[in-house]
Amino acid sequence: MDSLVASNIRQRPTRTMISVAGVALGVLLVVLNTGLVEGMLNDRIRRERGIGAEIQFGREAAMLSPSSSNPVDVRYADRLRQIQGVKQVSPVGYYVQSGNSGLGIEIVEGVEFDSYSAITGLKIVEGHAFQSDDDVLIDDFKAQHNKLKVGSEIQIFGKMMRVAGIYSPQIGSRIKMSLAAMQQALGAENKCFEILVKVQDPEKQAEVQQRIDAALPGNHVILTRDLGTNFGREIPGIKGFVRAVMVLSIIVSALVILLAMYTTITERTREIGILKSLGAPKRYIISVIEKEALAISLIGVIVGLLLAIIAAWGIERATTLQLEFHWSWILRAALIGLGAGALGALYPAVRAANQDAVKALSYE
Amino acid sequence: MDAILKTENLVMTYRVGSVDVHALRGVNLVIGRGDFVSIMGPSGCGKSTLLHILGGLLKPTSGRVIVDGEDMAAMGDAGRTDVRRRKIGFVFQRFNLFPTLSAEGNLKLAEHVHGNGKKTVDDETRREVLRMLRLENKMRHKPLELSGGEQQRVAIARAVINRPAIILADEPTGNLDSENSEIVLEMLQKLNRELNQTIVMITHNPEAAAVAARTIEMRDGTIVRER
Numbered sequence: 356m357d358s359l360v361a362s363n364i365r366q367r368p369t370r371t372m373i374s375v376a377g378v379a380l381g382v383l384l385v386v387l388n389t390g391l392v393e394g395m396l397n398d399r400i401r402r403e404r405g406i407g408a409e410i411q412f413g414r415e416a417a418m419l420s421p422s423s424s425n426p427v428d429v430r431y432a433d434r435l436r437q438i439q440g441v442k443q444v445s446p447v448g449y450y451v452q453s454g455n456s457g458l459g460i461e462i463v464e465g466v467e468f469d470s471y472s473a474i475t476g477l478k479i480v481e482g483h484a485f486q487s488d489d490d491v492l493i494d495d496f497k498a499q500h501n502k503l504k505v506g507s508e509i510q511i512f513g514k515m516m517r518v519a520g521i522y523s524p525q526i527g528s529r530i531k532m533s534l535a536a537m538q539q540a541l542g543a544e545n546k547c548f549e550i551l552v553k554v555q556d557p558e559k560q561a562e563v564q565q566r567i568d569a570a571l572p573g574n575h576v577i578l579t580r581d582l583g584t585n586f587g588r589e590i591p592g593i594k595g596f597v598r599a600v601m602v603l604s605i606i607v608s609a610l611v612i613l614l615a616m617y618t619t620i621t622e623r624t625r626e627i628g629i630l631k632s633l634g635a636p637k638r639y640i641i642s643v644i645e646k647e648a649l650a651i652s653l654i655g656v657i658v659g660l661l662l663a664i665i666a667a668w669g670i671e672r673a674t675t676l677q678l679e680f681h682w683s684w685i686l687r688a689a690l691i692g693l694g695a696g697a698l699g700a701l702y703p704a705v706r707a708a709n710q711d712a713v714k715a716l717s718y719e
Numbered sequence: 720m721d722a723i724l725k726t727e728n729l730v731m732t733y734r735v736g737s738v739d740v741h742a743l744r745g746v747n748l749v750i751g752r753g754d755f756v757s758i759m760g761p762s763g764c765g766k767s768t769l770l771h772i773l774g775g776l777l778k779p780t781s782g783r784v785i786v787d788g789e790d791m792a793a794m795g796d797a798g799r800t801d802v803r804r805r806k807i808g809f810v811f812q813r814f815n816l817f818p819t820l821s822a823e824g825n826l827k828l829a830e831h832v833h834g835n836g837k838k839t840v841d842d843e844t845r846r847e848v849l850r851m852l853r854l855e856n857k858m859r860h861k862p863l864e865l866s867g868g869e870q871q872r873v874a875i876a877r878a879v880i881n882r883p884a885i886i887l888a889d890e891p892t893g894n895l896d897s898e899n900s901e902i903v904l905e906m907l908q909k910l911n912r913e914l915n916q917t918i919v920m921i922t923h924n925p926e927a928a929a930v931a932a933r934t935i936e937m938r939d940g941t942i943v944r945e946r
Contacts, residue, residue, distance in 0.1 A: 358813040358820065358827070359819070359820060359824070359828055360829075362817075362819035362820050362824065363819055365819070366818075402843060402892065572865050589899075625815070626817060628815075629815045629816075629817065630832070631776070631800070631828050632774070632776065632803070632809045632811075632815070633803075633804070633809075633828070633832045633833070633877075634800055634801070634803040634804025634805070634807070634832055634833065635800070635804070635832045636800050636801070636804070637797070637800075639832065685913050712776045713776050713777060716776075716811070716815065
């Protein structure tokens with residue numbers, strides 16, 4: 356029987372390739388999307404955790420999802436400074452634009468250089484800080500990855516801006532510009548996305564957080580150390596997105612297999628009749644078709660994983676997006692591919708097994 | 720006579736739209752172990768329906784079909800499939816080989832189905848069947864690489880490899896030229912003679928029917944003559 360499965364796969368290369376492509380697409384969708392989500396979130400968590408501020412003050416819902424809306428009034432900074440235990444504050448603006456290669460997004464931070472570098476420990480390793488509204492700073496990763504240097508130009512707000520300096524370590528977003536220039540460009544005077552708060556005694560950061568909550572209610576005050584647990588939970592729709600990708604992948608893979616196997620079964624009606632004439636019971640016929648679908652799905656899973664690796668390599672080369680593949684997601688993607696294949700083949704298999712033997716044998 | 724196949728008052732009526740078509744009208748037949756029987760008759764006389772019922776592919780409207788002691792008419796589809804797997808080998812006019820498998824693959828598939836995945840045919844039996852059908856050198860060929868006569872010999876080998884109680888052959892020479900027809904009929908005779916294989920063969924061709932020891936003639940769903 357196994358050679359029947361193998362010969363059917365070999366002898367119907369177009370059908371096999373289409374089915375493999377369907378399953379591979381599903382696996383690719385799951386692995387790539389979860390890899391991107393995980394990679395982008397973890398990369399951002401790592402860089403956010405390195406900012407040196409124990410507390411981040413902003414508006415709920417907007418706070419952890421990248422957005423160009425800057426809802427916080429910078430005058431909160433003065434009020435935050437007056438709260439007991441607060442050492443320094445620094446307002447930060449956000450501008451989100453599409454990635455320079457057209458893939459993904461790129462976040463530009465607007466910062467007040469002195470207060471920001473005092474809190475974060477940001478150091479200019481090449482060039483200098485902003486001297487005009489058209490100056491930007493980039494981190495050493497972006498400089499190396501995009502082959503940029505001091506004096507290079509990058510596009511922000513649809514216009515070319517000059518790289519004035521390269522900084523280290525990698526903290527926050529990879530591009531920074533003057534907050535005042537960002538406010539002007541966005542027409543959002545006195546507005547920022549969030550305010551970074553450095554406390555006098557890190558041991559007492561939770562107490563300071565409570566004080567800020569009490570003094571300035573209605574805002575969102577989070578501890579930077581909680582970012583790792585908060586990110587996945589608080590970014591609106593992130594889990595729903597991942598689930599939607601998984602469901603979509605299952606549907607795509609199962610439908611392609613279903614259509615391919617359904618067509619194949621119709622083509623092979625006479626062969627089903629021959630199996631019946633040999634005395635093959637229904638479960639045998641179902642198992643032949645299911646084995647074939649599983650073998651095709653397995654090839655699809657392998658192809659999908661290889662494509663995901665190639666796509667990840669391409670994305671990381673073309674953009675600053677980071678992808679992280681976890682075994683658990685690879686395993687889930689493989690199970691989705693195999694499961695969708697088995698599921699898609701089930702209806703054609705049962706239909707084949709229930710065919711009338713005499714009619715099947717006389718099928719032209 | 721040691722009856723291996725027996726039908727009692729076998730009736731088969733098809734419903735086509737609102738019309739009842741009486742394909743078999745009370746067929747009584749006894750075939751002994753080791754018999755070679757041909758069934759002749761004009762198109763539509765019910766001979767193919769009879770063969771399909773004898774092979775368990777169809778369930779009769781009424782009557783009994785006893786194959787090697789088991790009444791297939793009283794069984795459901797699964798039971799008839801099981802009897803077919805264990806006791807019956809089919810040979811068809813159009814050979815009905817799996818086109819994607821080699822001759823050997825076709826034989827192994829039949830062995831696999833018959834043995835429920837276990838090896839049931841010893842190498843000696845296989846060699847004997849292949850030698851008898853002169854197929855030793857054709858095993859690696861796919862059906863499309865074989866002549867019609869060779870394909871039919873592979874189909875006969877597939878039917879006989881599991882040593883079934885009965886071989887049911889449906890116009891086995893219908894798609895062959897006279898030379899290949901002779902070879903195939905000679906093979907069937909040889910299987911009957913040397914392996915004591917029971918064979919029931921449907922044919923239109925009187926010359927083909929003549930190789931069988933017994934010929935049954937059918938007309939309008941009944942047996943009209945035997946010789």
